[in-house]
Amino acid sequence: MRNGGARGRLIALMLVAVGVALSAVSGCVVVPQNRRKRLADPMMRFDDDGLEAHRRQKFYTTREAAAGGDGMPAGGGCGCQ
Amino acid sequence: MRLRSDVLRRPRRLALRWAGIVLVMALGVSACAGRSTPPRGPAAPATPTDFRAVSVRGLSGEAAPLSALLKRRPTLVSFWAPWCEPCVREQPELERLARAAAACGGAVVGVAVGEAPDGIAAFALQKGLTFPQFTDENFALADAIGQRRIPATMVFDDNQQVVFTGEALDAKATAALQALLASRPGAPPCRMQ
Amino acid sequence: MPLLTVLAMLAPPYQIDSVRFRFTQYDQRGVGYQSAAGPVGQPGSEWETVQQPQAEVVAHVGERLTERLWVPIDVITAASPDHSVYGLPVGTAPPDAVTTASRVNTAGTFDTLTTYRWDRATELSFRAAFHLEEPFESWSYGLGATRSFAEDNTVVGVSVNQVVDWFDHFNLDGTRNGRVNRSTTNVNATLTQVLSPYTIAVLSYGGTLQVGTLGNTWSSVLLSDGSRGEERLPRERLRNALSLRVAEWLPWNAALKLYYRAYLDDWSAFAHTMEANLIQRLFRGLHVRAEYRVHWQTAVRFYTEAGDPLAPGYRTADSDLAHFVAQTIGGAISWDLELGGRVRDVHVDLGYERYFRSNNLTVDIATCGFGLMF
Numbered sequence: 001m002r003n004g005g006a007r008g009r010l011i012a013l014m015l016v017a018v019g020v021a022l023s024a025v026s027g028c029v030v031v032p033q034n035r036r037k038r039l040a041d042p043m044m045r046f047d048d049d050g051l052e053a054h055r056r057q058k059f060y061t062t063r064e065a066a067a068g069g070d071g072m073p074a075g076g077g078c079g080c081q
Numbered sequence: 082m083r084l085r086s087d088v089l090r091r092p093r094r095l096a097l098r099w100a101g102i103v104l105v106m107a108l109g110v111s112a113c114a115g116r117s118t119p120p121r122g123p124a125a126p127a128t129p130t131d132f133r134a135v136s137v138r139g140l141s142g143e144a145a146p147l148s149a150l151l152k153r154r155p156t157l158v159s160f161w162a163p164w165c166e167p168c169v170r171e172q173p174e175l176e177r178l179a180r181a182a183a184a185c186g187g188a189v190v191g192v193a194v195g196e197a198p199d200g201i202a203a204f205a206l207q208k209g210l211t212f213p214q215f216t217d218e219n220f221a222l223a224d225a226i227g228q229r230r231i232p233a234t235m236v237f238d239d240n241q242q243v244v245f246t247g248e249a250l251d252a253k254a255t256a257a258l259q260a261l262l263a264s265r266p267g268a269p270p271c272r273m274q
Numbered sequence: 275m276p277l278l279t280v281l282a283m284l285a286p287p288y289q290i291d292s293v294r295f296r297f298t299q300y301d302q303r304g305v306g307y308q309s310a311a312g313p314v315g316q317p318g319s320e321w322e323t324v325q326q327p328q329a330e331v332v333a334h335v336g337e338r339l340t341e342r343l344w345v346p347i348d349v350i351t352a353a354s355p356d357h358s359v360y361g362l363p364v365g366t367a368p369p370d371a372v373t374t375a376s377r378v379n380t381a382g383t384f385d386t387l388t389t390y391r392w393d394r395a396t397e398l399s400f401r402a403a404f405h406l407e408e409p410f411e412s413w414s415y416g417l418g419a420t421r422s423f424a425e426d427n428t429v430v431g432v433s434v435n436q437v438v439d440w441f442d443h444f445n446l447d448g449t450r451n452g453r454v455n456r457s458t459t460n461v462n463a464t465l466t467q468v469l470s471p472y473t474i475a476v477l478s479y480g481g482t483l484q485v486g487t488l489g490n491t492w493s494s495v496l497l498s499d500g501s502r503g504e505e506r507l508p509r510e511r512l513r514n515a516l517s518l519r520v521a522e523w524l525p526w527n528a529a530l531k532l533y534y535r536a537y538l539d540d541w542s543a544f545a546h547t548m549e550a551n552l553i554q555r556l557f558r559g560l561h562v563r564a565e566y567r568v569h570w571q572t573a574v575r576f577y578t579e580a581g582d583p584l585a586p587g588y589r590t591a592d593s594d595l596a597h598f599v600a601q602t603i604g605g606a607i608s609w610d611l612e613l614g615g616r617v618r619d620v621h622v623d624l625g626y627e628r629y630f631r632s633n634n635l636t637v638d639i640a641t642c643g644f645g646l647m648f
Binding site: 029030031032033035036037038039041042043044045046049050051052054055058059060062063064065066067068069070071072073074075076077078079 | 294295296298300326328330342344346348379381383403405407409410412414418424425426427431433435437438439441456457458459460462464468469470471472474476478479480481482484488490511513514515516517519521523528529531535537539541543545547553555561569571573574594595600610623625629631635637639641643
C-alpha cells in the first residue's frame with residue numbers, strides 16, 4: 001500500500017513537472033542564435049565546472065538514498081556505495 | 082478485504098493518470114510545432130533589396146546605410162558578437178584577410194550584432210583590430226537580411242548583390258571573395274589565402 | 275617508420291583547451307546504527323575525513339573531436355573500523371569494516387570522455403573509466419548522443435552507461451570470503467529547451483538497474499538483543515529519477531539556477547531534492563555564489579535501528595538509507611583573469627559548504643579550484 005502510494009505521488013509529480021515544462025515550452029519562442037548573449041554567459045551554464053559538478057554528484061550519491069537524473073549512473077563505481 | 086470494485090478501479094486510475102501524462106505532452110508538442118515569435122526590431126522587409134537601406138552605426142556613433150559600407154567593390158561582411166567564442170577566434174584571420182583584400186581593391190567589414198559602439202570600440206582596441214567595424218545594436222540589419230546565426234559570413238559583389246552566405250569564416254568564403262576580385266576587368270593577380 | 279612519420283604529419287594537431295585542478299576537504303561527524311565504533315548496543319561514530327585532489331585536461335583534435343581526461347583521488351580516513359579508539363577490546367564487538375584499507379583508504383579513478391561532432395546538430399560521445407581502491411575495482415563504459423533542433427533551441431540527448439564492480443567479501447568477524455560483484459546499468463534521456471533570451475531549462479530522466487551485491491559486506495545491523503548481525507540487502511535495485519533545472523538571467527548581472535528532482539526506487543525510497551544557486555557578477559571576472567539545497571527522503575522499507583535477531587529477510591541500518599531531511603548551505607567566490615596570450619584565461623575559486631542531516635550527520639566541505647584556459 002505504501003509503495004503504491006509513493007508510486008502514485010511520483011506519477012503525479014511527473015505530471016506536474018512535465019506539464020509545467022511543456023506549458024512553458026508551448027510558448028515556443030525560437031530565440032535566434034544572435035540573441036543568446038545572456039544564455040551564452042558562463043554564469044548560465046549548468047556544467048560550468050566539471051570537477052565541481054562531479055565532486056558534488058559523488059558526495060550526495062554516497063550519502064543519500066536518491067541518485068540519478070543528472071546523466072550519471074545512480075550508484076556503482078566505488079566502494080563508497 | 083479487497084472488493085471486486087477496488088480491484089477493477091485501480092488499473093483504471095493508473096490508466097487515467099498515464100492518459101493525463103500523454104495528453105499534456107501531446108498538447109505541449111502540438112502547441113510547439115511550427116511556431117516562432119518574430120524577432121525584435123523592425124518587421125522583415127517585403128523585398129530582398131531593402132536591407133541595403135538599413136542603417137548601422139560606426140564606432141564613433143555615426144549612422145550609415147549598408148550600401149555606404151559596401152560601396153561598389155567586392156566586400157566580405159562578418160556578423161559577429163564579442164560573447165561568441167568562435168566569432169572572437171576568427172577576428173585575427175579577418176584582420177589578415179582585410180589587409181589582403183584592401184590591396185586587391187576589396188574590403189572586409191565587421192558588423193557586431195546587438196552591441197553598442199563604445200563596447201566594440203574598446204574590444205577592437207584591446208584585440209588590435211583595425212579593419213572597419215560597425216554595430217547593429219537593435220538587430221535591424223540582421224533581421225532585414227535574414228541573418229539569425231553568428232558567426233555569419235556574407236560576400237557582396239560590385240553591385241551589392243549577395244554571392245555567398247556562410248557561417249564561420251572558411252575557405253569557401255575566402256574563395257568567393259577572391260573570385261570576385263579576380264574577375265574584375267584589369268584586376269592584378271590577388272592571393273587571399 | 276616513414277609511413278608513421280607521414281601519418282603523424284598528416285594528423286590534425288592535438289590542442290589543449292584547458293587544464294583544471296581542484297582540491298576538496300570533507301570533515302564528517304555524526305553517528306549511525308550501521309557503525310560499530312561506539313558503545314555496545316548503541317549507534318557508532320561515522321567520523322570520516324576525505325581529501326580529494328582532482329585533475330582534468332580537455333583537448334581537441336581537429337574541428338570535430340574533443341577529449342576529456344579526469345583523474346580524481348580520494349584519501350579517506352574513517353572511524354568505524356577503528357573501534358579500539360573507544361576503549362573496547364578488539365573482538366568484543368564485530369567491526370563493520372575490517373581491513374586497514376577501510377581505515378585509511380586511497381581510491382583513484384581514471385575517466386575519459388570523447389566527444390565527436392558528427393554534424394552541425396549532432397554529437398556523439400563515448401566514456402570509459404576505471405576506478406581502483408584496495409579491496410575494490412570498477413570498470414565503466416558509456417555511449418551518448420545529442421541532437422539539436424529549431425536553430426539549437428531544443429537539444430535532445432540520450433545516453434547509456436554500464437558499470438561493473440568487483441570487491442572483497444568480508445564477514446563480520448573479519449574473514450575474507452572471496453570476491454563478489456555487482457552490475458549497474460543506466461539510461462538517461464535529456465531535453466534542453468531555450469524558453470526565452472534569458473531562460474533555459476533542462477528536463478532529465480535517469481533509470482538505473484543494479485544487480486549483485488549492493489552493499490559493503492562488512493556493514494552491520496544493530497539487533498534488538500544488543501548484538502550485531504550482518505546487513506542483508508536485495509540483489510536488485512531499480513532506481514528512477516526525474517529532474518528539472520532552470521537557469522534565469524537576472525537584470526542586475528546575476529543568474530539564478532533552480533533544480534528539482536523526484537526519486538523513487540523499488541526499495542521504497544522516495545525523495546524530493548530542491549536546490550537554488552544565485553550567482554552574482556561583482557565586476558568583470560569576479561563572481562560570488564550562494565547556494566541552498568534541501569533533500570527529503572523516506573527510509574527504505576527494510577531499514578531498522580533494532581533488528582529482530584530471529585527474523586529472516588532484508589535489513590539495513592545504513593543511515594544513508596534512513597528517513598531524513600538534509601540541508602546544504604554554502605557559497606563560493608571565483609575570479610577569472612583574462613590574459614589574452616597563449617594562456618587565455620586563469621581561473622581561481624574558493625568555496626565552503628555545510629551539509630547537515632536530521633539523523634545526526636554533519637559534513638564541512640572546503641574546496642578550491644585552479645584552471646588554465648588556452
